[in-house]
Amino acid sequence: MSADNINMLLKTYNLRLTECRKDVIGVFMEQHHAVSQPDLELRLNHYDRDTLYRTLTTFLNKGIL
Numbered sequence: 001m002s003a004d005n006i007n008m009l010l011k012t013y014n015l016r017l018t019e020c021r022k023d024v025i026g027v028f029m030e031q032h033h034a035v036s037q038p039d040l041e042l043r044l045n046h047y048d049r050d051t052l053y054r055t056l057t058t059f060l061n062k063g064i065l
Contacts, residue, residue, distance in 0.1 A: 024044065
């Protein structure tokens, strides 16, 4: 998924365009299988666990995941 598509997806759900949100969506779009939070923590180790958890929770609440 291109950066423009990711930005448009976040805008569609009225979410701010943060680097973490863009990176998390990018990881999900690259995979052809389920991605766990520990997998995200390994792949996106420059974000702390709380930030990733809040991002995933936001995506769940908005219906993205």
